[in-house]
Amino acid sequence: MTADRPIASAARRILAVGVAALAAATASAAMLAAPAAASTTDVATTCTPDGTTACVSPVVLDSDNEPLPGIDVTIAGPGFEQVVTSTDGPVSVAVPEVGTYTLTIDEDTLPEGTTANATERQVTAQLGSTARGAFRVGEGVAPEGGGATDEPTEPADGGTSDGAGAGGEGEDTGIGADGSTQNVSGWPAFSQVWQQFGSGIRFGLLLALASVGLSLIYGTTGISAFSHGEQVTLGALLGFISVNWWGLPVPVAVVVTILVCAGTGWLQDMVLWGPLRKRGTPVMQLMIVTIGLSMALQYVIQMFIGGRSQRVLPSNAQPLELAGITLSTASWISMAVAVVVIGAMAWFLTQTRIGQATRAVSDNAALAAATGINPDRIVRIVWIMSTGLAGLSGMLLAISFGSFTWTLGMILLLLMFAAVTLGGMGTAFGALAGSIVIGIVVEMSTLIPGMPSSLRYASGLLILILVLLVRPQGLLGRAVRVG
Template sequence: MTGTTALSVRTRRPLSMALLLGIVLALLSGLFVATPALALECVPDASTGCVQGIIKGTDGSPAAGVKVSLSGGSEKQSVETDAEGKWVFAVTAAGTYTVTVDGDTLPDGQYFKSVDSREVTVELNNLASALFPLSDDPEASAASAAAESSGSSAGSSSDFSWPRFWQQFVSGIRMGLLIALASLGLSLVFGTTGLSNFAQGEMVTLGGLLAALFMTFTGNLWLAAILAVAASAAFGWAQDKVLWKPLRKRRLSLMQLMIVSIGLSITMQYLFQFFFGSSVVRIDTATPSTFTLFGVTLTVQSYLAMGVSLIAIIAVGLGLTFTRFGRATRAISDNPALARASGIDVDRVINFVWIVGGGLAGLAGVFFGLVFNGLTWFTGGQMLLLFFAAVTLGGLGTAFGAFVGSMIIGMMVELTNLWLPGDLKFATALLLLILILLVRPQGIFGRKERIG
């Protein structure tokens, strides 16, 4: 015998005894599988998906000891919320599962604000959440549940309800603001250089991954986010100095520059996989806290992301309108040759645009990682088409157009979930882009250009 057995201890007993003991333990665990357990750790990987959430009372205190069950396919699990109100399930097959909260185990005086059961679509190597906001008014709770029930049975979709509509509406605003952060940098670079940067998605991914990396060293979310944004801005500066400025001096065509950006995008994706792996990377490993405002329940990170994003977008807009740098940027966007002849340092302005674009992309990556509770090496690549759609829809090279286009795309992506499967939400946004461009090829705020 070797010194190590299945129980990781040194023993002189025959190996058959160890196997028999293992079989007995397995049978005993199967007998008590229905007993609630505190299984509050789940790490998504290629063979595991996680469903999680947190239940709090109306006063914000955690609801401990609440029984939560999951069913679907061959899965049937049950857990109890811990002292912080957290619960989590680990599943080994992708699909749609039903999460149900036992109302009899809720704290005294607490009732469901809407429903006690939700369907959640779970993918392997990913995280999913289910929210169950509580109310201290039993009549309001019953009315809300009845409204959701009647709403789901009326109209063209069995899933429509007004509470869900407003939930998706606010989620659309959130998605639009996050897309706008990345699209603004993409639009500014295009306006000043004419480059369609296909590596913009990877710059977003870089910001989120750096925030996760800095979080492991500092343990402070705010500090990690600031360092990630600063590092992303520095990468934008270095990217222009080392790559794009020398290529511009060699007078490469825009098609050649675009191909270089595609190569840079692929290179960064492989580097992300090499250093961070292919699994989901979480910036904040704690279960997100939720907050209900005017009947809409989102995570605290979502509200912070929306507020900070809006402030950053307004700051960029004011800077472009009232500062010397903003006027120079608009002058270069209108006529680079005339701007250079007027004494504007075009290369310096373009380099600053890359710094701003890199910082905005990094900030978007941080918020994508927080809002969606994790990101992978390909998160930015998945969103890249939406970034281009927002810029094209609003009008190429216009910052305000990029913002409006982003909000339209974000709303379309989220609101179509009311009637269509989630897999089609990106397709509807791109279909809207095609329809608008058929009527107005230059985009909503773009200008017609004379050719020839």
């Protein structure tokens, strides 16, 4: 009882941390409120490139090289996806950041009896120019055999582009057998490396919000929570519903997302994990339960939003260059929120009694219980914090990358496991370090000559394999004797 009183008194500190994190998220999200209040109509299909704007334009022509209207083309890139319909005139869309974008023609919208010479095009968007990808549609048009090339980009000054890449340097690209863009001219310029490094830091920080929670869950319960990825997707979904269905301002939507996701953690532990712990259910069976919960949540989320990507903020993101790195303004704000929240978590784990009790339970639950700590109470707090952090991560990812799909959690889950394993299982600070490394590796792997961008997530899993072979305990983990 005497040990519970310090924990009860320290509850005020965790409340203060939560309020501080919510305040930081709310204050930063207030800067996003203006874009969210914009019209919810489709993104404008007339883009004027300039020094801060990159445009992408799908061109659909008939067999006589005349514009063919009424054909849907999906433009997808780094965290961005938008469907545009061809018209009798030029159609172009402002993209949130420089990089490679894929143009996919919707064959269901082609006139009956016609085919397209290609279903996909890869273009490189750059500031001050319009990247064009052309499709030819007609009767008897034969598909191209993998050597398809894109239309050259059109600079803002009306001159001819030399094929400059994201960093502004010349770059030769080719289309691989799988249709993905490959760099065939050699290693990229420093400006491109620096740009991708910045993108990697962004991805790593947002991934860390979810990975730290996953690591805390494993450390205190021993469960590898496969459903944690869906908690991230749930955060993106709640952000989308709050802004687009309920019409809430973005700051309010952030608070609602964090509170609801944290509430799902409390509910899960109250209804599911708590009773299973009391029954002494083995960890392996608990892990199987998380897999089943993950599958259930995936299809419930798909039922709400369908199979297509959705945008939390209906307006186009505005690019902002800092220190030579061009990202959307929303991305910079999201990174600032992540830094503040991660800093608050570090203070909580090291300076508060509940944080210290959490670390004690993570190190040795039996010994912690012998000193008067209530492990069940600590585990419940961990579930609440972890799911709240995952929800915040999901909403910030959806805002930063422009859109999300119901498969977001599945994609990120293995990267979260890779980050947690790299940093050291059960260590929150290790999860942070591992997430930053994974984020940088994933983003910069696209710069490797001949490396298709579609394989960038595989590079994170390669890191996971290498860590298990060379240093199984991770960067900050401790080697333990097995057997």
